[in-house]
Amino acid sequence: xxxxxxxxxxxxxxxxxxxxxxxxxxxxxxxxxxxxxxxxxxxxxxxxxxxxxxxxxxxxxxxxxxxxxxxxxxxxxxxxxxxxxxxxxxxxxxxxxxxxxxxxxxxxxxxxxxxxxxxxxxxxxxxxxxxxxxxxxxxxxxxxxxxxxxxxxxxxxxxxxxxxxxxxxxxxxxxxxxxxxxxxxxxxxxxxxxxxxxxxxxxxxxxxxxxxxxxxxxxxxxxxxxxxxxxxxxxxxxxxxxxxxxxxxxxxxxxxxxxxxxxxxxxxxxxxxxxxxxxxxxxxxxxxxxxxxxxxxxxxxxxxxxxxxxxxxxxxxxxxxxxxxxxxxxxxxxxxxxxxxxxxxxxxxxxxxxxxxxxxxxxxxxxxxxxxxxxxxxxxxxxxxxxxxxxxxxxxxxxxxxxxxxxxxxxxxxxxxxxxxxxxxxxxxxxxxxxxxxxxxxxxxxxxxxxxxxxxxxxxxxxxxxxxxxxxxxxxxxxxxxxxxxxxxxxxxxxxxxxxxxxxxxxxxxxxxxxxxxxxxxxxxxxxxxxxx
Numbered sequence: 001x002x003x004x005x006x007x008x009x010x011x012x013x014x015x016x017x018x019x020x021x022x023x024x025x026x027x028x029x030x031x032x033x034x035x036x037x038x039x040x041x042x043x044x045x046x047x048x049x050x051x052x053x054x055x056x057x058x059x060x061x062x063x064x065x066x067x068x069x070x071x072x073x074x075x076x077x078x079x080x081x082x083x084x085x086x087x088x089x090x091x092x093x094x095x096x097x098x099x100x101x102x103x104x105x106x107x108x109x110x111x112x113x114x115x116x117x118x119x120x121x122x123x124x125x126x127x128x129x130x131x132x133x134x135x136x137x138x139x140x141x142x143x144x145x146x147x148x149x150x151x152x153x154x155x156x157x158x159x160x161x162x163x164x165x166x167x168x169x170x171x172x173x174x175x176x177x178x179x180x181x182x183x184x185x186x187x188x189x190x191x192x193x194x195x196x197x198x199x200x201x202x203x204x205x206x207x208x209x210x211x212x213x214x215x216x217x218x219x220x221x222x223x224x225x226x227x228x229x230x231x232x233x234x235x236x237x238x239x240x241x242x243x244x245x246x247x248x249x250x251x252x253x254x255x256x257x258x259x260x261x262x263x264x265x266x267x268x269x270x271x272x273x274x275x276x277x278x279x280x281x282x283x284x285x286x287x288x289x290x291x292x293x294x295x296x297x298x299x300x301x302x303x304x305x306x307x308x309x310x311x312x313x314x315x316x317x318x319x320x321x322x323x324x325x326x327x328x329x330x331x332x333x334x335x336x337x338x339x340x341x342x343x344x345x346x347x348x349x350x351x352x353x354x355x356x357x358x359x360x361x362x363x364x365x366x367x368x369x370x371x372x373x374x375x376x377x378x379x380x381x382x383x384x385x386x387x388x389x390x391x392x393x394x395x396x397x398x399x400x401x402x403x404x405x406x407x408x409x410x411x412x413x414x415x416x417x418x419x420x421x422x423x424x425x426x427x428x429x430x431x432x433x434x435x436x437x438x439x440x441x442x443x444x445x446x447x448x449x450x451x452x453x454x455x456x457x458x459x460x461x462x463x464x465x466x467x468x469x470x471x472x473x474x475x476x477x478x479x480x481x482x483x484x485x486x487x488x489x490x491x492x493x494x495x496x497x498x499x500x501x502x503x504x505x506x507x508x509x510x511x512x513x514x515x516x517x518x519x520x521x522x523x524x525x526x527x528x529x530x531x532x533x
Contacts, residue, residue, distance in 0.1 A: 042435030076118035103168025177317035235395035242335035253316035330376030385418030
């Protein structure tokens with residue numbers, strides 16, 4: 001693992017959380033310090049337990065980060081694209097496939113697209129955010145790494161007739177994003193030798209089985225489109241079809257739209273929000289039982305604080321996958337990002353009609369495609385060992401087909417070599433870094449175990465106190481504080497399990513509602529929303 005690449009952090013913004021989660025508080029005024037995307041969680045865990053805060057550590061996120069400024073009609077806006085890779089069930093292409101018993105899937109990545117107005121410091125500005133997800137097909141399946149076979153057979157390694165692990169995975173998605181969960185499945189349906197077709201049929205069976213026990217409004221929305229079924233279809237037409245799917249998904253989930261006003265601008269604040277401040281500057285909160293967005297208090301004590309008026313929130317997520325969740329998934333996520341961008345710009349007042357021409361000659365579409373292509377290459381190198389296959393993007397740019405073919409061949413050879421010869425060592429490094437394997441005297445060596453067995457080697461050398469500790473780490477959005485509630489008197493529990501709090505699909509997704517124009521406006525305060533400019 002190269003710690004100099006693809007890791008990012010911030011001293012003032014919670015990079016491991018989406019923008020919406022950074023704004024969202026529990027009714028106690030604090031948000032859970034989620035560690036799903038914190039790759040140095042294991043290395044800093046003992047520090048957090050001893051100090052009961054995270055003042056002395058920085059959360060390290062692994063994935064992709066890109067920020068760029070664009071101009072429309074002489075108005076500037078800043079687009080930020082963030083990809084957060086989950087530390088759960090993390091690894092390389094052939095060594096981490098499908099799902100594990102806890103419902104964690106391989107190559108689980110959260111992608112967030114943030115768009116906000118570029119205005120002078122201290123001025124109010126609008127901001128929007130939309131989140132989508134990618135992850136391996138949540139079934140027990142695998143492919144044996146082979147130095148002789150470029151495309152190993154896909155094996156359903158274990159039959160889960162009740163699809164318990166699949167159910168846990170989607171419960172986790174509902175826990176993270178709410179309902180609805182929309183699944184865009186891009187794997188093949190017709191093959192001379194069945195490979196992906198096996199997963200296609202089993203995945204459809206799993207969704208059908210799980211939906212039987214769910215209310216109609218909470219059922220999983222399963223959409224399948226074989227992007228390779230018609231190889232002669234033009235890239236532009238493929239994007240148009242994917243954009244139609246993306247538009248429907250975005251209409252179902254919505255996206256975050258808010259306005260941030262510096263707390264010193266009291267006159268504008270009074271016009272935009274019915275919430276008042278007392279002489280001490282303490283925030284007087286409205287009753288927000290029906291809302292999922294709630295912020296801290298003491299506006300005047302926070303230098304550079306913003307009060308936030310929320311117009312709408314995202315509830316639900318689009319989950320895209322192909323067999324590797326790399327090449328075809330990148331195209332699907334770009335299509336969703338382009339559709340979302342048009343709605344984001346419309347919400348911010350940059351365009352009158354929420355529609356952007358996806359023609360390859362559109363400068364904005366090309367710029368966005370370049371950013372998504374860069375993200376796809378980065379994520380593909382992390383999981384697959386080579387840059388992504390970008391035939392659709394190359395065709396959209398009008399690149400010469402012979403050049404594209406030679407590039408694809410080189411990337412296929414590079415991916416095959418690294419998967420066959422270099423991935424085992426890389427997987428071992430990941431397992432040590434994340435704490436899945438901890439060496440012990442007289443115990444098995446790292447190279448004697450297969451990747452899945454690393455999870456059975458638990459916390460060797462840890463103190464009994466650390467073993468019993470069940471710590472819920474919470475950060476105050478207003479001051480960046482951490483409050484930990486430790487219940488070490490309870491029964492012995494693996495500390496990793498403190499964050500695995502699943503709720504049934506039928507009981508989740510109803511608390512976060514889109515905020516209508518008639519809903520009370522929310523004035524929120526936070527010193528740690530310094531958007532990088």
